[in-house]
Each structure stands twice: as structure tokens, then as C-alpha cells.
Amino acid sequence: MQQKIPTVIITGAGLGGLSFYHALIKNKDKKEFNVKIFERESGPQDRWQGYHIGINNFGARSLINCLPSSVASNLQKGMPNPIPDVECHGFSLNDHMGNLLLKPPSKQAKDVYGVANASGFSAIITYRDRLRDVLLENVPVQWGKKCIGYEETEEGVWVFFEDGSKEFCDILVGADGINSPVRKQKIPELQIFDFGITQINADVAVPKNLIDRFIRINGNSLFQKTLGLNGDATFIIYRLIPIEQEQEQNDKxxxxxxxxxxxxxxxxxxxxxxNDKIKVDDNDPASVIDHAKHMIRKLRPECELTNIMLELWSLVPRTAPDSDKYPFKTYNPVQRRQMQDINPLSVNEWTSSRVTLLGDAAHAMSPVLGLGANNAIQDADVLSQALLNYSPENYISCIKEYENEMLKRTSADVLKSRASTLRQSSPVGYFGAIFRNNFMKMINVMMNTFDYDFFSRK
Structure with a gap:
């Protein structure tokens, strides 16, 4: 008698959920699943899809493992190949005046395959929204389906949606983000950690003259961070690929x-x-932009780098822009957000069952080390490989194999990112900054002398 094809339901069509979908379809000749993927958004462009991200060795390797060749052939749309002798795909850390503190060694690669195969640390700055578009191609996502809970039985799992519908499956994978209803039901004691740090993010189109001024001060790494004296930090991530868009007459x-x-x-x-008589309304992007500029003026000294940061924030759209002139498909109103993470090993024990978690639902982490998306994609790779051994009798052992690896790997990355974030966000004052900066410069010399990045996962 032919064995029934098991059904896997994925809640969440982000990078992790979509990578997992493709991995199961890619491996159907080894183990066939009926895969269904549900997303709470009403459509692919319903919501802003994130900033630039760095895909590192581990993420690139897992992404290639997950994707069939037909999808992998389109990856360049989301992660264009580095421009030789122009772009430096790496990270640098500077002080509030633009003086270099850290620039870990990074292997420059020709494409995502070069990143995946690099012997040392390597990364490629990626357009997250376009990468998601690539991963969405020909995927039958069921939109407007917000999961609100589930009921696990001996035979399988009933998944319940906000619209009153329900679906039955053999395995449920919650890939539905930091506020995952699946996680809240499966592991209610797993709590979100609040850093006590406010972050304001924005996507902008920056003219070449301003980028050139920034590079002259801060160097040519495509991902740069600067540290202030008061626990404040600025980030800038970019690609030196001109935007194809309509522009105003004076800057065409x-x-x-x-x-x-x-x-x-x-x-x-x-x-x-x-006390500064500044009113901030997180429902009013213009007031949040003004607030960011006010805080930069308040916390940073007058210098060229501060002036550039203020000019960059002046470019942020204050209202929804003309889509023909805006290089991002969906406008993201600027808001203050609290930096948070989840350490999956902060609870005593995970009980493996037909329900498991993937990505931010299990281990949201600080963006400081750029490990979140990479771990979500690696989750997809590891879980899909574990499920190749699926049978009605041993599904628990497959899930347990995945969870054991995922918990150890991601907990280490969550805690490493948390420690780095808290250390860099501690106010140091003038004399503390002298000690901090000299210590980082010493570490930088050691890393580059021995071609060894102390901060990347080995």
C-alpha cells in the first residue's frame, strides 16, 4: 500500500520560510512532502520588506543548498555581484570623528558562490526586498492568512487562522517572526529580551557626492558603524550600484x-x-526624522562626519514618496523601535513535537553582527536535511535532530550579538572612549596581522 505523502505547513513567507519551502521541493526526489506556505500579509508588496543585509559564508552556503537551480540562477537580482576594485564587501567600525577602530579581514568574492566557498570570512551586501522577490517566484503563498494558534493531536496538527479557517498537517513550522503566535503557544516561557536601546531605521537614495564625502572620511567598506561617547551609534549599509529611477531635473x-x-x-x-521641547510621534515619520537629527546634534560633536549624518537623514522621505522616484517598492514610515532578541536556550528544555520553529520566531537577534537572516536560512537548510529521514514513526527524532543543532548554534550567536551590542551601547565618556578606541585599534592590528576575524563564527 502506497504511503500517504506527509503535509508540511509553513507559517511565514520571509527569507527563512521561503528557503525552507524551496529546500523541501528541491529534495522531493529523496523525500516528497505536500508543502503549504501561509503569510499574514495581504500580498507580496503589502508591507515593507527590510533593509540591506549581509549574507555571509554560512548563509550563502545554506541558501545555495536550499534552492533549485531555476531559483538560484536569479539570485543576482537580489544580491548583485560585487563590483571589482570599487566595492569592498566588509565591515568597519569608526569612532564619532571617523577614525578607524576595527576593520576585520574579509575575503572579497566574485559572487554568492565565491562567498559560500571562501576560506576566510566573506559576505555580500544584499537587497533584502529583492532577494525575497526572487524567493517568491512560483511559490504558491496563501496570502492574508495570519496563524493565531494550533492544536496538536496524535495524527497531526490543526492550524488555525484569523479568518476562521483551519488546515491539517503532519508538521507545522512557525517561521512567523519575533512575535510568533506559534512560539507563544509552544514555548510560552520563552521571553523576549529588551536591550533598552532605541533604533531608528530608514532606506534612502543617496547622491554620489555625499557617498564620496562619507567614504573619504570613513573608508570604503559597504557596512559601516560609528560609535559615540554616550552609547549612541550610527549605521550605514549601501551598494555602489546606481539606481535606475526618475530623478529631479537638477540631479539627473x-x-x-x-x-x-x-x-x-x-x-x-x-x-x-x-526637556528639549521636542515632540516625537511615532505615527508621524517627519517628527521621528527630526528627532533623529536632534539626537545626533545633541550626542555628536560638530565635525564633517556629523554633518554628513545629518544630511543623510535629511534625505529620508517624510511622507509616502512618488513610487516612480523611490527605489524601494514599499515605503516604510520611519519609527522608533526597541532592539530585542530571543535566546532559545534561556528555557530549561524544548519538547520536540510535530511543531517546531525557524528564524526569528525561535532566535531573533541583534542586527549588530548581521547574523539574523543568515541563521534563518541555515535553519531552513538544516531542517530540510533532517526531514529527509521523515517517517510516520520517527518524525520526532527528525525534529529533535534539527532543534538540537539549531538551539546550540543560534543561542551562541544570539548571546554573541547581545554582548557586542551591550558593550558598544554603553556610555563611555571622553576618557573611556580613549581606552575603548585604543583597545579596538590593538585588536584590529592583531586581526589583520594574522588574517583572523575574532568576531565571525568559525
Missing amino acids: NEPHYRTTLAFSYPTKLDDNVE
């Missing part, structure tokens, strides 16, 4: 580049905002 001849900005500071500093 100047290239513009897709750029992600972020500014963070200790949340307690917001308590002083009222």
Missing part, C-alpha cells in the same frame, strides 16, 4: 545609491526629549 546626471541608515541610542535618553 548624478548617480544615486540605495542606502540603509540606522541610528541607535540608550532608550533612557528619550526621557530628556521633553
Whole structure:
């Protein structure tokens, strides 16, 4: 008698959920599943799809493992090949004046396959929204289906949706983000950790002259962070690939580049905002942009780097822009957000069952080390490989194999990212900054002398 094809339901069509979908379909000749994927958004462009991200060795390797050749052949749409002798796909850390503190060694690669096969640390700065579009191609996502809970039985799992419908499956994979209803039901004691750090993010189109000024001060790494004296930090992530878009008459001849900005500071500093007579309404992007610029002026010294940061934030759209002139498909209104993470090993024990978690639902982490998306994609790879041994008798052991690996790997990355974030966000003052900066410069010399990145996963 022919064995019934098991059904796997994925809740969440982000990078992790979509990578997992493709991995199961790619391996159907080894083990066939009936795969269904549900997403709470009403459509693929319903919601803003994230900033630039860095895909590192581990993420690139897993992404290639997950994707069939027909999808992998389109990866360049989301992660264009590095431009030789122009782009430096790496990370640098500078002080508030633009002086270099850290620039870990990074192997420059020709494409995502070169990143995956690099012997040392390597990464490629990627357009998250376009990468998601690539992963969505020909995937039958069922949109407007928000999972609100499930009921596990001996035969399988009933999955319940907000619209009143329900679906039955053999395995449920919650890939539905940091506020995952699946996680809240499966492991209610797994709590979100709040850093006490406020972060403001934005996507902008930056003219070449401003990027050139920034590079002259801060160097040519495509992912850069600067540290202030008061626990404040700025981020800028960009690609030196001109945007194809309609531009105003006076700047048609100047290239513009897709750029992600972020500014963070200790949340307690917001308590002083009222004293400065600055009103911030997180439902009003213009007021949040003004607030970010006010905090930069307040926390940073007058210098060229500060002026550039203020100019960058002045480019952020204050209202929904003309889509013909905006290089991102969906406008993301600028808001203050709290930096949070989840350590999956902060609970005593996970009980493996027909229900498991993937990506931010299990292990949301600080963006400081750029490990979140990479771990979600690696989850998809590891879980899909574990399920190749699926049978009605041993499904628990398959899930347990995945969870044991995932928990150990991601807990280490969550805690490493958390420690780095808390260390860098601690106010140090003038004399503390001298010690911090000299210590980081010493580490930088050691890393580059021995061609060894202390911070990347080995």
C-alpha cells in the first residue's frame, strides 16, 4: 500500500520560510512532502520588506543548498555581484570623528558562490526586498492568512487562522517572526529580551557626492558603524550600484545609491526629549526624522562626519514618496523601535513535537553582527536535511535532530550579538572612549596581522 505523502505547513513567507519551502521541493526526489506556505500579509508588496543585509559564508552556503537551480540562477537580482576594485564587501567600525577602530579581514568574492566557498570570512551586501522577490517566484503563498494558534493531536496538527479557517498537517513550522503566535503557544516561557536601546531605521537614495564625502572620511567598506561617547551609534549599509529611477531635473546626471541608515541610542535618553521641547510621534515619520537629527546634534560633536549624518537623514522621505522616484517598492514610515532578541536556550528544555520553529520566531537577534537572516536560512537548510529521514514513526527524532543543532548554534550567536551590542551601547565618556578606541585599534592590528576575524563564527 502506497504511503500517504506527509503535509508540511509553513507559517511565514520571509527569507527563512521561503528557503525552507524551496529546500523541501528541491529534495522531493529523496523525500516528497505536500508543502503549504501561509503569510499574514495581504500580498507580496503589502508591507515593507527590510533593509540591506549581509549574507555571509554560512548563509550563502545554506541558501545555495536550499534552492533549485531555476531559483538560484536569479539570485543576482537580489544580491548583485560585487563590483571589482570599487566595492569592498566588509565591515568597519569608526569612532564619532571617523577614525578607524576595527576593520576585520574579509575575503572579497566574485559572487554568492565565491562567498559560500571562501576560506576566510566573506559576505555580500544584499537587497533584502529583492532577494525575497526572487524567493517568491512560483511559490504558491496563501496570502492574508495570519496563524493565531494550533492544536496538536496524535495524527497531526490543526492550524488555525484569523479568518476562521483551519488546515491539517503532519508538521507545522512557525517561521512567523519575533512575535510568533506559534512560539507563544509552544514555548510560552520563552521571553523576549529588551536591550533598552532605541533604533531608528530608514532606506534612502543617496547622491554620489555625499557617498564620496562619507567614504573619504570613513573608508570604503559597504557596512559601516560609528560609535559615540554616550552609547549612541550610527549605521550605514549601501551598494555602489546606481539606481535606475526618475530623478529631479537638477540631479539627473548624478548617480544615486540605495542606502540603509540606522541610528541607535540608550532608550533612557528619550526621557530628556521633553526637556528639549521636542515632540516625537511615532505615527508621524517627519517628527521621528527630526528627532533623529536632534539626537545626533545633541550626542555628536560638530565635525564633517556629523554633518554628513545629518544630511543623510535629511534625505529620508517624510511622507509616502512618488513610487516612480523611490527605489524601494514599499515605503516604510520611519519609527522608533526597541532592539530585542530571543535566546532559545534561556528555557530549561524544548519538547520536540510535530511543531517546531525557524528564524526569528525561535532566535531573533541583534542586527549588530548581521547574523539574523543568515541563521534563518541555515535553519531552513538544516531542517530540510533532517526531514529527509521523515517517517510516520520517527518524525520526532527528525525534529529533535534539527532543534538540537539549531538551539546550540543560534543561542551562541544570539548571546554573541547581545554582548557586542551591550558593550558598544554603553556610555563611555571622553576618557573611556580613549581606552575603548585604543583597545579596538590593538585588536584590529592583531586581526589583520594574522588574517583572523575574532568576531565571525568559525
